[in-house]
Amino acid sequence: MNLWQRLYLPEIIRGLMLTMKFLFRKKSTLEYPEQKHSFPVGYRGVPRLIADKTGGERCVACKLCEVVCPPTAIYIEAEEHPEVSFKERRPKVFQIDFGRCINCGFCEEACPVEAIEMSQSVEIVGTSREELVYQKDQLLAIPADSRKPHLRGL
Numbered sequence: 001m002n003l004w005q006r007l008y009l010p011e012i013i014r015g016l017m018l019t020m021k022f023l024f025r026k027k028s029t030l031e032y033p034e035q036k037h038s039f040p041v042g043y044r045g046v047p048r049l050i051a052d053k054t055g056g057e058r059c060v061a062c063k064l065c066e067v068v069c070p071p072t073a074i075y076i077e078a079e080e081h082p083e084v085s086f087k088e089r090r091p092k093v094f095q096i097d098f099g100r101c102i103n104c105g106f107c108e109e110a111c112p113v114e115a116i117e118m119s120q121s122v123e124i125v126g127t128s129r130e131e132l133v134y135q136k137d138q139l140l141a142i143p144a145d146s147r148k149p150h151l152r153g154l
């Protein structure tokens, strides 16, 4: 090994050349979280609950999504709806455990009233398993993908 190689000069020069090569190219990284990645339409983030026109949940607590969910990530407790006569039941408790959810979209497919859909959100964080269990209000607060068409116009 000669002095040139002992000083790692070939590697340093090669590294600098690589840096120069990419210096003026379009950046492929984002300044997250200030800049967000735009996912393609149809990308499955986490499921979210869709609100009705009054801001309450559309869900009628039929539990079909709970039944089809492969990792049993959904837990629902139903109750009689106290106000709206045409909607007999509503979920008293609606939980999704994002520690278990595999983003398969089966819940969206199964729902007869389009009360649950896959969002583009991937920002589900927690420091314990309990924090990954989202309650009804948190699920309603997950933003919708504005590019995704909603069949019933909500």
Ligand code: SF4
Pocket (backbone or CB within 6 Å): 047, 065, 068, 069, 070, 071, 072, 073, 074, 096, 100, 101, 102, 103, 104, 105, 106, 107, 108
């Ligand atoms: S996306 Fe799949 S795994 Fe997640 S809650 Fe829905 S049915 Fe369950």
Ligand code: SF4
Pocket (backbone or CB within 6 Å): 058, 059, 060, 061, 062, 063, 064, 065, 066, 076, 110, 111, 112, 113, 114, 115, 116
């Ligand atoms: S399938 Fe739809 S209406 Fe039925 S419990 Fe699930 S979210 Fe609610």
